[in-house]
Amino acid sequence: MPDSQPIAVAMSGGVDSSTVAALLVRQGHSVVGLTMQLWNQRRLPELVPDGGASSHGRCCSLDDVYDARRVAEQVGIPYYVVNFERQFEEHVVKPFVDEYLAGRTPIPCTLCNNYIKFDRFLEMADSVGAHLIATGHYARIRGDTATGRYQLLRAVDDGKDQTYFLFGLTQQQLARTLFPLGELTKPEVRELARSMNLAVASKGDSQEICFIPNGDYAAFLTAYMREAGIPKRATEGEIVTTDGRPLGIHAGVHRFTVGQRRGLGIATGEPLYVISTDPAAQRVVVGGNDDLLCKRFFARDMNWISIPAPTPGLRAQVKIRNKHAAAPATIHATDDPARIEVIFDQPQRAVTPGQGAVLYDGDLVLGGGWIE
């Protein structure tokens, strides 16, 4: 047996997780590096010009595995690639596609955190004798002695904070997780990586959704549906105004998301935005910017993190997408304890079904759920 309980570091080959591994080694921990193979970049070759042979900058490319392996060698830790492609397909990619086809705008990163990184990966860590895991997420975990709960806090680096994607973490998961970068800014992390001579110190940041090249959702969905043999249903339909007036034809509801302005193919005097999509009727409803404003919504499958349950009339700042500035709101209970109603003080733009609603009290993440 190894002399001390090792910590398993989820290594993507990027600067953040590489720095985590190096930092923990420097602090004297026994560390084992694991890279999760989640997606085969050669699988949908039409999405990448060279058929996926070189897929630099996207997840699970051979380049990234090379980088992670090199860092592991440099800091002297055992390193393995573990294959979770099956689980990633089942819990992330397929639900992502299903959600899109159902007219919602899902967040695969949250699903990946809930079902892969803090579930399957935790189990794999345990399997190889590591009770604790560490990742390169920008977030902080604090044990609250008064309540005995593990609390989740925003990262010190506001621009890099990733708590929006971590709202599904349970107390058991938080108890076994370390986020060593939560107290650091990204420039500090890069500086640390440079000072430790990590080969990846100046590597670029990864893009938003790892398995979708260039963020082209529509092309990904088309390719995935072709591969899965999902008949290319006539997803074409009408573009209508909020009062039902037809404006034109669109090429598929899954190409549109709430708040989207580009790609409507309609020239009008004032800018038009997608207000909602209706996959059943295959209609896309458009309107002016004011039509996007919304004061209240429901969120389901709430997970409470820093507090055990909401108090009546709970006040929180609520974030409805990653780039949204959390806005003050009052939280109301519903008959279903896992479902809440959020009423903003001021109407917010483009509340989008399928995205997460994350509740904050300052830096503290109270909890989060899915916008209905």
Next chain:
Amino acid sequence: MQRFYFDHNATTPIAPEVLETMVSCLGQVYGNASSIHYFGQNAKQRLEAARRQLAALIHANPTEIVFTGGGTEADNMAIVGSVRAAAKHAAHVVTTAIEHPAVLAPCAQLEREGVAITRLRIGSSGVVNPDEVRRALRPETVLISVMHANNELGTIQPIAEIARIAHEAGVPLHVDGVQALGKIPVDMDALGPDLYSMSAHKLYAPKGVGALYIRKGAKLAPLTLGGHHERDRRPGTENVPGIAAFGAAAEIAARNLSADSERISALRDRLENTLLDRIPGSGINGSRWNRTPNTSNMYFDGIDGEALVIALDLRGFAVSTGAACSSGAIAPSHVLTAIGLDAERARASMRFSLGRSNTAEQVDALADALCASVIHLRRISVHA
């Protein structure tokens, strides 16, 4: 930490005698074996001595042996070269579902080019039924390719019987012998193949060297074009140090085969019996009989083989789940799937492949570590 190696089907350590041959050759025999002068002749002598050594091991004529850059190259040469040489309008190849990718991939490429491929299904024993080979033959069949011993299960295929069927039908037989050479008797006269692929690094010799036995008269189109080396079969200046090492390894194998086989199979059986005894829900994949003496493929229900490989490596034991891919990640084994294991049991399976350096103490230590790991994995696994 002490480390023990139980992955000899992946590759073997170089035998001390082989290393000595190789290093002395690398340092001193630098001539080009095609050159007229003393240096060239010296290299040529080493090359031909190695050819005689390998020919002696497999009971072939030295002129029937072509050295290659490895087992994969030998397989490609044999399969693609045979189909091209046949130059038939409609060609057909018979192979099996449990071949190594070095056979399956060139077959798939030929299929894309219009050649019909039959991949015979294999029962749970992991052994091909020769009658199935006979039934698969068509008038346009230009090649049969069946491996001698399977890399994952160790199961030995009835090559002599298949060769008789092939010869009756007038179809050449290629045999991928990479996992058989040095483990079981390999006799070209007794087996009767037309083409037989071999690899040095499975035989305690270096990587990057292989050989193809080509029976006199067999038709084969070359895949690489260049000089007149290896009777125009495989152009390129010969890797004399590597080939000399292969020759030395072949000589050792010929000398020690039966003693090694007896000792190593006893260790393998000791490991299997201990594990079967101590771990409920375990079993052997493929036929227990009729296997290479060093190979064991076992399942441990309810565990994730990938996690077990890592857990054992962290304890100092090198084992394998089967084929490793380029990134080092582990994909489900096509062999285990082909012999009828469901996906879950395939993922719960491990390959142990023993070799000359393993001892009874090492085997017992592996069994202890494995039992402890399986208990741990079964306790924490909620997904299995």
